[in-house]
Amino acid sequence: MTTVNALSEIAALMGDPARASMLSLLMDGRAHTASDLAHNAGITAQTASGHLSRMVEANLLAARAEGRNRFYRLASSEVAHAIESLMALAGTRAAPASKAAAWRRDPDLRFCRTCYDHLAGQVGIAVTDSLTRHGHLEPKGPRDWQLTNSGELFCERLGVDLDTARRTSSRHFARQCLDWSERRPHISGALGAAIADTFFKRGWAERLRRSRTVRLTDSGRRALGSHFAATV
């Protein structure tokens, strides 16, 4: 009884187009201002304000005030994971024909995007596969990986900030996250975020404004080949 209501309440919250649009934008893992979210969802500020406070109330979002701005972000990676799992469902929802059409409409998003704060899509999968293929990453427990000695070395040489990643002890270090477009897990958690950071810092990838879509630069494409022995 209780659990049923909880299910319908959470789902209903995600079930409104405007709110879904906001959540979708926030899947880039960054904090956005209320007006940014309102504009993106195509609604007025006052309407958005209502939506946002309801989602904060339900612990889907966290809010932080800064000057006269209010920044909203997803409350936890669990929220991001639930959204991904719904999107994975949505992929099988449509008939095969229209499903392919829908994805063709969003090829960039399928190619490379952020999922909360780590890389996803074909590029995220390529990186993850390369790490496991070379024995840098091995399964540890049900939904995690661990870095091997060679993986440790590899990350250091790459310039991945492992210390900071390890310092956020509250968070899973190398978590598996189901990719809704590729239907296979990519690396998330603190390590996933640190790797994504490296990609941005070294100019291998850049975020597109107002979107989860990420563009792989030319040097990024070369880096994938030279460092990861992967092509995309």
Added chain:
Amino acid sequence: MTTVNALSEIAALMGDPARASMLSLLMDGRAHTASDLAHNAGITAQTASGHLSRMVEANLLAARAEGRNRFYRLASSEVAHAIESLMALAGTRAAPASKAAAWRRDPDLRFCRTCYDHLAGQVGIAVTDSLTRHGHLEPKGPRDWQLTNSGELFCERLGVDLDTARRTSSRHFARQCLDWSERRPHISGALGAAIADTFFKRGWAERLRRSRTVRLTDSGRRALGSHFAATV
């Protein structure tokens, strides 16, 4: 755009109390008649019929006609997984105080229940943990386990029907499924279902009518100790 709409549509479908109630009942993994679902949700047959056809249309449910009855079941284990992940979110949703209260209201459900067609809750976790602890089960790939030689032997001695389980080749054999109450994976897939079957056939557990809740019998409690070296 496309993916956003898909998200909101799926979520909205789960977001109606009556539909959520139906989905929740169907989480027992069995097929239920339309009137059964209607009665359980507290709505009339004609209202339920509308809900059900919408969910079939969206590939959340699968329908099978049998005589003048129509049986509905969850369309796939992915659907079950998405529902579980939403429930896991709902658990953290409320403030710690009321969250504990909500769970205390449903102690049986937390203790032992079916998730789709396999055991979940504390009992499901106890069984899974015992299997891994004794080296009967080991990780294989990102979200699966595999049965070791000793595990093979153990299951045979227990009377688990491995042959039938292996014959359903379309399905994952030993899948990991995140438990929303315990926050850790328990065993699902064909093997998980076969183990649950064994529990029911040997009288170790029995389903409660119209609910996912499962009662562990006295002999079941003893079996957990003698066969699995586990207490709950």
Added chain:
DNA sequence: GTAATACTTCGGTAACGGCCGAACCATTGA
């Protein structure tokens, strides 16, 4: 100080969608 920006609260409107009664198919059983 005043003006401008960012956001929220309130009130009223409009529309979407859940709900049931009634009527309508389809299968079973006498």
Added chain:
DNA sequence: TCAATGGTTCGGCCGTTACCGAAGTATTAC
């Protein structure tokens, strides 16, 4: 063939809620 049961379709009612305009509160800028 006729009644009974399970399920679906149709039409109209009603409640919920998303939405925006207007007005109100902070915070920053001049």
